[in-house]
Amino acid sequence: MKRKIITTADGSKTIQIEEWNEQYHSIHGAIQEANHVYIKHGLLFCFDRLNSSNNESQEISILEIGFGTGLNAFLTLLQAEDHHVDIHYTGVEAFPISAKEMTALNYADELHIPEKTLLFEEMHHIPWEIDKRLTPYYTLQKQQKLFKNITDKDQFDLIYFDAFGARVQPELWTESIFKNMFDAMKSEGILVTYAAKGSVRRAMQAVGFEVEKLPGPPGKREMIRVTKHST
Numbered sequence: 001m002k003r004k005i006i007t008t009a010d011g012s013k014t015i016q017i018e019e020w021n022e023q024y025h026s027i028h029g030a031i032q033e034a035n036h037v038y039i040k041h042g043l044l045f046c047f048d049r050l051n052s053s054n055n056e057s058q059e060i061s062i063l064e065i066g067f068g069t070g071l072n073a074f075l076t077l078l079q080a081e082d083h084h085v086d087i088h089y090t091g092v093e094a095f096p097i098s099a100k101e102m103t104a105l106n107y108a109d110e111l112h113i114p115e116k117t118l119l120f121e122e123m124h125h126i127p128w129e130i131d132k133r134l135t136p137y138y139t140l141q142k143q144q145k146l147f148k149n150i151t152d153k154d155q156f157d158l159i160y161f162d163a164f165g166a167r168v169q170p171e172l173w174t175e176s177i178f179k180n181m182f183d184a185m186k187s188e189g190i191l192v193t194y195a196a197k198g199s200v201r202r203a204m205q206a207v208g209f210e211v212e213k214l215p216g217p218p219g220k221r222e223m224i225r226v227t228k229h230s231t
Contacts, residue, residue: 003097005104009218012110015069015101020168024068026194028219031071031110033194036217038072038160041225042192043079046158050085059086061155063184065147065172066162067091069105070123073140077119078111080137088131088139090156094146099124147177152184159185161193166200173200179207187230196222 006016010029016022026033046060064072073091080087102124108117123140126132133139147163159181163172171177173195181191191209193200194217201211201224209226216223 003101005101010110011106012071013104013106014071015097017164017168020164022164022168024066025071026217026219028217030069031075031107033217033219034071034075037192037194037223038162039075039079041214041223042158042160042190043076045190045225047079047083047085058084059088060157061186062087062089062158062160063150063152063156064089064091064160064162065181066160066164067093067096067142068162069097069107070102070120071105071107072160072162073123074107074116074120077123077135077138077140078113078116081135084137086137086139088141090141090143092143092145092147092150094144096142096144097124147172148180150180150184154183154186156185157189159189159191161191161195166195166197173197173203175203175206178204178209182207182209182228185228187228189228190225191228192223192225194220194223196220196224200224 002018003015005013007013008027008030010032012030014023014025014030073089108114108120128142128144131139131141166173204211204226211226213222214225
């Protein structure tokens with residue numbers, strides 16, 4: 001499928017699959033969407049829970065469904081350093097972007113940290129399937145596989161579910177996929193996603209998640225955060 005780089009409304013770039021008319025991020029703002037959905041309502045929510053608990057371990061394990069451009073992973077790395085929380089980040093991607101596409105992305109510049117460009121590029125260049133500590137508080141492992149082949153059990157505190165939309169890939173928003181997510185999460189873990197369709201909510205509830213709707217990013221009325229409670 002043909003892909004091209006486009007500029008979103010906040011100035012940050014993303015990749016568009018032309019024949020699907022589908023983007024890796026919102027056309028209303030790639031960085032805005034990532035910060036709202038995955039950082040504000042996912043990562044910072046986890047930070048707040050860490051700070052309010054008696055748990056001395058300041059560690060968070062994250063799984064990203066759709067590593068894609070690396071934007072969510074990059075924003076998470078920056079937060080890990082700012083908050084001094086040790087993060088182990090697993091990014092799953094079946095179809096990695098090319099080196100040419102990666103160099104066309106402008107996230108470090110749009111975030112006004114051009115000195116971090118090489119760090120962003122290193123995230124894409126590290127080998128797959130190995131842990132790589134990129135900063136004092138951030139370790140990345142990229143895994144190249146289909147989402148249905150995720151078999152982790154009770155491993156992740158937080159999941160960023162950033163797959164292509166159900167309009168173009170409905171098979172990624174099914175009970176079987178969300179059962180894999182449920183099994184991969186630790187008790188009281190959370191999952192956040194930009195989606196809010198009724199069919200998605202019902203599939204999540206069917207596998208045992210508690211679902212809450214939250215205000216969406218620019219261009220979307222709602223998003224979803226779910227929790228896996230102890231049984």
